[in-house]
Amino acid sequence: MDTTISEDVQEIANDIKDIALKLEGKTLLVTGGSGFIGGYFLDVISFLNEHQFLKPCKVICLDNLIVGDQKRFAHLLKKDYFEFIKHDISKPFSYDRPIDFIVHAASVASPTYYRQYPLETIDANVMGTRYLLQLAKDKKSQSFLFMSTSETYGDPNPENIPTPETYRGNVSFTGPRACYDESKRLGETLCMAFWQQYGVPVKIARPFNFYGPGLRLDDKRVIPDFVNNALHNQPIVMHSDGTDTRTFCYISDAITGLFKILLSDFNGEAFNVGNDVQAEVSMLQLANMIKEISGNNIEIIHKESTDKHYMTDNPRRRAPNLDKIKKLLGYQPTVDLKTGLKKSMGWYKSTYNL
Numbered sequence: 001m002d003t004t005i006s007e008d009v010q011e012i013a014n015d016i017k018d019i020a021l022k023l024e025g026k027t028l029l030v031t032g033g034s035g036f037i038g039g040y041f042l043d044v045i046s047f048l049n050e051h052q053f054l055k056p057c058k059v060i061c062l063d064n065l066i067v068g069d070q071k072r073f074a075h076l077l078k079k080d081y082f083e084f085i086k087h088d089i090s091k092p093f094s095y096d097r098p099i100d101f102i103v104h105a106a107s108v109a110s111p112t113y114y115r116q117y118p119l120e121t122i123d124a125n126v127m128g129t130r131y132l133l134q135l136a137k138d139k140k141s142q143s144f145l146f147m148s149t150s151e152t153y154g155d156p157n158p159e160n161i162p163t164p165e166t167y168r169g170n171v172s173f174t175g176p177r178a179c180y181d182e183s184k185r186l187g188e189t190l191c192m193a194f195w196q197q198y199g200v201p202v203k204i205a206r207p208f209n210f211y212g213p214g215l216r217l218d219d220k221r222v223i224p225d226f227v228n229n230a231l232h233n234q235p236i237v238m239h240s241d242g243t244d245t246r247t248f249c250y251i252s253d254a255i256t257g258l259f260k261i262l263l264s265d266f267n268g269e270a271f272n273v274g275n276d277v278q279a280e281v282s283m284l285q286l287a288n289m290i291k292e293i294s295g296n297n298i299e300i301i302h303k304e305s306t307d308k309h310y311m312t313d314n315p316r317r318r319a320p321n322l323d324k325i326k327k328l329l330g331y332q333p334t335v336d337l338k339t340g341l342k343k344s345m346g347w348y349k350s351t352y353n354l
């Protein structure tokens with residue numbers, strides 16, 4: 001495993017070591033395990049198995065590799081506790097042994113790609129979520145975590161930023177982002193229906209712009225895009241005027257938060273996961289930070305994207321209200337943007353030989 005990822009994993013495992021005992025000797029199903037977030041889940045469990053648990057937690061990883069890469073978990077393929085099944089989660093899945101925990105992190109997640117695969121995106125979040133909830137019901141699983149998104153809030157009006165979980169959203173249901181935003185919203189509705197009707201112990205996470213090692217350089221989200229420019233010594237290309245803002249959250253903080261939700265008893269609840277509003281930066285500030293960290297004296301330019309819908313319905317400002325997850329689960333992001341970007345750049349350089 002890469003050194004930066006392995007340092008992060010160790011930190012996460014240390015932060016959750018007490019609550020993680022719930023996973024000892026159990027079986028966890030992770031969908032989207034070859035992706036950015038799912039991959040970290042696999043590595044954290046592997047670390048706990050190797051260093052803390054007396055009886056390993058078995059991990060089943062489901063992914064159809066539509067955007068993920070099997071290389072992400074190549075180091076786990078020989079482990080007895082790990083099983084990869086290539087499977088499209090929008091089709092039913094059966095398994096003849098117990099499944100105690102489920103993390104549903106499979107969906108095309110990058111706007112550029114979900115606009116290319118709108119139906120696959122809808123299917124993963126609607127049919128996929130429904131089949132997995134049925135599986136959780138049949139297996140009497142102890143906890144089910146659905147990876148929703150802050151995009152369920154759409155483009156919130158200013159008085160709803162930082163956005164609390166109670167905000168109902170300002171979302172286009174026909175625009176180019178609707179396949180993602182609306183299918184995540186229905187995914188959440190399905191979770192709540194299985195909780196209300198059958199008592200399936202669901203939890204919902206709404207991530208706000210996670211970044212870090214494992215987010216592929218060709219993912220087309222803004223941080224890998226800017227890093228790609230900078231590490232190739234080319235101008236950093238902004239597709240907006242640079243004033244849009246985001247609160248980026250480094251992956252180790254994010255995964256710690258997600259485990260806290262999964263292993264909690266807050267069934268039928270949704271939690272924002274992200275970084276504090278104090279961490280909010282504009283795209284121009286982000287470009288400048290990446291330029292500085294790269295050490296390359298490059299220009300920062302504005303150029304419209306060749307993807308004609310790149311900016312359509314793109315929220316101008318996005319920041320979470322984190323009161324709920326802090327108060328109920330003791331969540332506290334700790335990695336500032338500069339530190340997180342330095343770690344990420346180190347990973348991009350070594351992984352892509354840049």
Ligand SMILES: NC(=O)c1ccc[n+]([C@@H]2O[C@H](COP(=O)([O-])OP(=O)(O)OC[C@H]3O[C@@H](n4cnc5c(N)ncnc54)[C@H](O)[C@@H]3O)[C@@H](O)[C@H]2O)c1
Pocket residue numbers: 031032033034035036037038062063064065066067068069087088089090104105106107108109110120123124128147148149150206207208209210211
């Ligand atoms: N990274 C973020 O900041 C962020 C923000 C909001 C929401 N999310 C959500 O978190 C989850 C994981 O995101 P990520 O950033 O790791 O994305 P990612 O693109 O890195 O990984 C997603 C994985 O899901 C797999 N997948 C997609 N459709 C599938 C299907 N039908 N069957 C099986 N596998 C399938 C892909 O091959 C990929 O490996 C997604 O549900 C995403 O919507 C992530």
